Amino acid sequence: MDAILQSIISGILVGGIYALISIGLTLIFGIVRIVNFAHGEFLMLGMYFTYFVFTYLGIDPYLAILLVVPLMFFLGAITHKLVIKPVLRGTSMQHILVTVGLMFFFQNIALLLWTADYRTVRTDLSSQVLRFGNINIGMPRLLAFLVAIAVTIGIYLFLKHTYLGKAIRAVSMDRQGAMLMGINIDFIYTFAFALGIALVGLAAAMMSPIYYVFPTVGPMFEVVAFVVVVLGGLGNFTGALLGGLLIGLVESFSGFFIAPALKEAIYFAIFIVVLAIKPSGLFGMGAGFEEVGLK
Amino acid sequence: MLKRLFAIILLVVMAAFLVSGCGPSTAPGGEQDGNGEPAGEGEEIVIGTLYPHSGARAMLGEESWRGAELARQKWNEKGGINGKQIVFVNADIPDTGAATAEAERLISKEGLTVLVGSYASDLATAASEVTERYGVIYFEMGGIADGITERGFKWLFRSCPRASSFGIMGMQAAAELAPKALGKDVSELKVAVVFEDGPYGSAVGDYAKAEAERLGMQVVAFEPYSSDAADLSSLIERLKAAEPDVMSITSYLTDSILFAEQARELNFNVPMFIGNGGGHSMQDLADAIGDDIVGMMNADFTQFDVNFEYTPGLDEFLERYKNEYGGPPRSGHSLMNYYGALLLFEAIENAGGSLEPADVREGILALDIPEFSTATGLGADFNTETNDNARAWPTVMQWRKVDGEYKQLAVFPEELAVTEAELPMPPWGER
Amino acid sequence: MRNSSNILTKHGNKLIPLVPVVILLLLPLLIHNQYYLHIFTLTFLWVALGSAWNIIGGFGGQLSIGHAAFFGIGAYTSSLLYIHFGLSPWLGMFAGGILAMIAALIISWPALRLRGPFFTLSTIAFAEVVRLLANHYRELTKGSIGLSIPFNPGFVNLAFRSRESYYYFLFAFMLLVIICCYLIQNSKLGYYLAAVREDEEAAESLGVPSTFSKLMAMLLSAFITAVAGTFYAQYLFYIDPHTVLPIDVSIQMVLIAAIGGLAIWQGPIFGGFIVTPLGEFLRAQLGGAFRGLHFVIFGVVLMLVVIFIPEGLYPWFTRIIGKRILVKFGAKNEVKTEEGGV
Structure with a gap:
């Protein structure tokens, strides 16, 4: 019984991490209409930034957020200007290829600059565990989970109640219409892309005390983030949160009951089945997504 | 306009690459890459090295290469092989495709007849397919999968211990040490075998299981897992349910850290914990989990806190490493490759400095070095069915805190042991 | 002068493709360096793979990043049949091809109803899933320890001591695949695919069987990819999930077709002859000293091509460079038709 309860909790906690990574992806996916194959690499860069801030400036990784997030925002804006914007009008083939190029580039520039050494960010908090009888909750994971929820709420409020947020929603629902209303589409795209990257930077900072940094850390989380985003419904933030938790649970249970080595295979299979049956995702998409490629 | 300009630049860059790529073929005797030293025509002993210097396995590939490089420097300082200096041509093999291609290149383009490598078993397997077909010597110093040498190859030799010997050594240490410490009979010992499902973990895991069964222990869990997994909690829950006395685990670095941290989080304790090299050998694990590493055991290539009396030359290696790379070795891979390369140089010297594969083969087979007389404590005798080194085995060590530093002290076999094993391992947080 | 230019205009277009074929046929007589032959052999393999991918990815416009599954299925099927039953890989490759087609059928059911990124993600x-299963079911595949294929040279076993044999077999295979692609592009299926690619709704309303066309393209593509997998296994004599099933294999196929030019049969040829030797060369030159730099360069090249020459290098090349050459020969008409075609 304890094992099952613990599996649920572990699943939810790792699901929180998946959700945290996926929120930025779903934002970019939803608004800029780009599948960012380099998303995991931005995560990796964010983790490196956190590591450097932690090691050279001695700043706690959770405080480092204040530096890392703006830095990632800036990086996102530049990337959008140089790489994404030129192909925005192109085919989805171009979108995918250009981000695959970006993936190669970032992964290997990290290898070139920082070598393949594994780096870890560990503070006293990293090893703290809340224990309730036989149930254990790791502190950094709990924090990441809470931040995922907070970010979801924050994004929701931002989109609902600020002028900029409303403009972003307008663009995601009806590009032409928004343009006619005098919204600067170009700015909205840049901002949304940069915000998505900033969010993955936040995820990176929250994950640094749990994982380790190395140039190929991205792919570990990249594909699962895609699965979460699609399951949750494109551009649907609550969907991303729920999708993340769901995948976490699936992973945890299939690992416990079937085989740890097959848990990825199982959620990929679920992913394909969901795509076949309900391609709009389990929780519905944001408005205006027909043009992304769904009937 | 801009578009066209970029396109033209692109084309020129590509053309430049292609042209320069074809260059060396038309101009034989050009510069070697790697060391940037010119190719020798009988002036030098030129040997090719195949290690992953890029990609996910770059770090330990590099560490392995450093060992071979230090051996080269040492041998050259004392006059080289029959007065000829040894030169390496270094190739980068991040994946098996590259291993094949680079072995091809070193043999047919650089004209080499002796190659060494490679740290990883799959890379060694792929590269040796090429060398064997050319009838060129391939001397493996770090890939441990048994399968590498089980193909009946004539020109392939391996100096390092095999995966089977890891699994076996760990279980033998368990059979020797656990009954007394835990107050249980060998047949009462419950064993969990856990391993990453790549070539390295799979090989060790299979043999650990077989040996545990041979020794009469009960294997209560046999769990492969993926080393890319972002979460191992379900694996740990399964292990908790199995309640093992002894656990053999084979992991790379990232998953070894993840496993330790999540086992601590979920409060999974096991009285005897035996890693099998990889992550459990690395200082990085100690840095990540701190005091909780104390008490973990590890079967691996010989490390640095062993009985120096039985490992002559180890102190010299450590000094060389420090002088060259400005710190202590990051793992035992460098030492194992250092030892392996020295064996090869000796074999070539015995063969009269000839690089003819047949002569080198003869030289390697003629090696007869007793155990406990090299820097690793291993001996050398390649007269086995598989061209493996019959006198190579791993050492079992235990992590301890000595003067505020985490070190692996040898505990098994007895000759190399510097201390007695402390068992059972205390629960998390009390180490 | 006038005469010669006339001959060129009349027959030039038909003869030009034969020139590289003849050169490549004679090459092993001139180059004895095994390493260069190896690179050519690999290039042929990758051109064939890029072309196979191009059938569904280019002609059909469905960006699959899952072709490694077919490649791996082909490699594993023929190898396992050979190892356990001694079945000649020549027959094994058909078994692998058919199995890959069945796999393609299974994934096509959900995937072909999806478009754009959704299709791509489902193929990934x-x-x-295929990779993880191959890794896990070790009784069958030996997992990540990999399969070593016994080396018994001979035509029946598709195993040779000399590099030249592989060179010619893969060259022939590549030519066959290219001809296949050429025929498909100019067949009814090719036109259907082009219509579907441009505008699926419009095509359907005109009576183009869009799903059927895409399915056919997918099956053909899977079959050829699997056969290439058999050749690869017989060339390396060692396969493991890490070598034949990783996402990198799928991406490489896409790269070759995309850099060369999508949806035209010449594209992957061009792409393959640039990407494969460039990759080998960059790694050989830069691998030791600047680890990772070759992939950095790859990434940059890919981004530049996608951003500035989205139609691919081949169409661009024929447009910019080819125009000048042809103009010199007074073949203005040819240029015009070429451009129209692109």
């Missing part, structure tokens, strides 16, 4: 997930 599919290939990952």
Whole structure:
């Protein structure tokens, strides 16, 4: 019984991490209409930034957020200007290829600059565990989970109640219409892309005390983030949160009951089945997504 | 306009690459890459090295290469092989495709007849397919999968211990040490075998299981897992349910850290914990989990806190490493490759400095070095069915805190042991 | 002068493709360096793979990043049949091809109803499932320890001591695949695919069987990819999930077609002859000293091509460079038709 309860909790906690990574992806996916194959690499860069801030400036990784997030925002804006914007009008083939190029580039520039050494960010908090009888909750994971929820709420409020947020929603629902209303589409795209990257930077900072940094850390989380985003419904933030938790649970249970080595295979299979049956995702998409490629 | 300009630049860059790529073929005797030293025509002993210097396995590939490089420097300082200096041509093999291609290149383009490598078993397997077909010597110093040498190859030799010997050594240490410490009979010992499902973990895991069964222990869990997994909690829950006395685990670095941290989080304790090299050998694990590493055991290539009396030359290696790379070795891979390369140089010297594969083969087979007389404590005798080194085995060590530093002290076999094993391992947080 | 230019205009277009074929046929007589032959052999393999991918990815406009699954299925099927039953890989490759077609059928059911990124993601997930299963079911595949294929040279076993044999067999295979692609492009299926690619709704309303066309393209593509997998296994004599099933294999196929030019049969040829030797060369030159730099360069090249020459290098090349050459020969008409075609 304890094992099952613990599996649920572990699943939810790792699901929180998946959700945290996926929120930025779903934002970019939803608004800029780009599948960012380099998303995991931005995560990796964010983790490196956190590591450097932690090691050279001695700043706690959770405080480092204040530096890392703006830095990632800036990086996102530049990337959008140089790489994404030129192909925005192109085919989805171009979108995918250009981000695959970006993936190669970032992964290997990290290898070139920082070598393949594994780096870890560990503070006293990293090893703290809340224990309730036989149930254990790791502190950094709990924090990441809470931040995922907070970010979801924050994004929701931002989109609902600020002028900029409303403009972003307008663009995601009806590009032409928004343009006619005098919204600067170009700015909205840049901002949304940069915000998505900033969010993955936040995820990176929250994950640094749990994982380790190395140039190929991205792919570990990249594909699962895609699965979460699609399951949750494109551009649907609550969907991303729920999708993340769901995948976490699936992973945890299939690992416990079937085989740890097959848990990825199982959620990929679920992913394909969901795509076949309900391609709009389990929780519905944001408005205006027909043009992304769904009937 | 801009578009066209970029396109033209692109084309020129590509053309430049292609042209320069074809260059060396038309101009034989050009510069070697790697060391940037010119190719020798009988002036030098030129040997090719195949290690992953890029990609996910770059770090330990590099560490392995450093060992071979230090051996080269040492041998050259004392006059080289029959007065000829040894030169390496270094190739980068991040994946098996590259291993094949680079072995091809070193043999047919650089004209080499002796190659060494490679740290990883799959890379060694792929590269040796090429060398064997050319009838060129391939001397493996770090890939441990048994399968590498089980193909009946004539020109392939391996100096390092095999995966089977890891699994076996760990279980033998368990059979020797656990009954007394835990107050249980060998047949009462419950064993969990856990391993990453790549070539390295799979090989060790299979043999650990077989040996545990041979020794009469009960294997209560046999769990492969993926080393890319972002979460191992379900694996740990399964292990908790199995309640093992002894656990053999084979992991790379990232998953070894993840496993330790999540086992601590979920409060999974096991009285005897035996890693099998990889992550459990690395200082990085100690840095990540701190005091909780104390008490973990590890079967691996010989490390640095062993009985120096039985490992002559180890102190010299450590000094060389420090002088060259400005710190202590990051793992035992460098030492194992250092030892392996020295064996090869000796074999070539015995063969009269000839690089003819047949002569080198003869030289390697003629090696007869007793155990406990090299820097690793291993001996050398390649007269086995598989061209493996019959006198190579791993050492079992235990992590301890000595003067505020985490070190692996040898505990098994007895000759190399510097201390007695402390068992059972205390629960998390009390180490 | 006038005469010669006339001959060129009349027959030039038909004869030009034969020139590289003849050169490549004679090459092993001139180059004895095994390493260069190896690179050519690999290039042929990758051109064939890029072309196979191009059938569904280019002609059909469905960006699959899951073709490694077919490649791996082909490699594993023929190898396992050979190892356990001594079945000649020549027959094994058909078994692998058919199995890959069945796999393609399974994934096509959900995937072909999806478009754009959704199709891509489902193919990625599919290939990952195949890889993970191959890794896990070790009784069958030996897992990540990999399969070593016994080396018994001979035509029947598709195993040779000399590099030249592989060179010619893969060259022939590549030519066959290219001819296949050429025929498909100019067949009814090719036109259907082009219509579907441009505008699926419009095509359907005109009576083009869009799903059927895409399915056919997918099956053909899977079959050829699997056969290439057999050749690869017989060339390396060692396969493991890490070598034949990773996402990198799928991406490489896409790269070759995309850099060369999508949806035209010449594209992957061009792409393959640039990407494969460039990759080998960059790694050989830069690998030791600047680890990772070759992939950095790859990434930059890919981004530049996608951003500035989205139609691919081949169409661009024929347009910019080819125009000048042809103009010199007074073949203005040819240029015009070429451009129209692109």
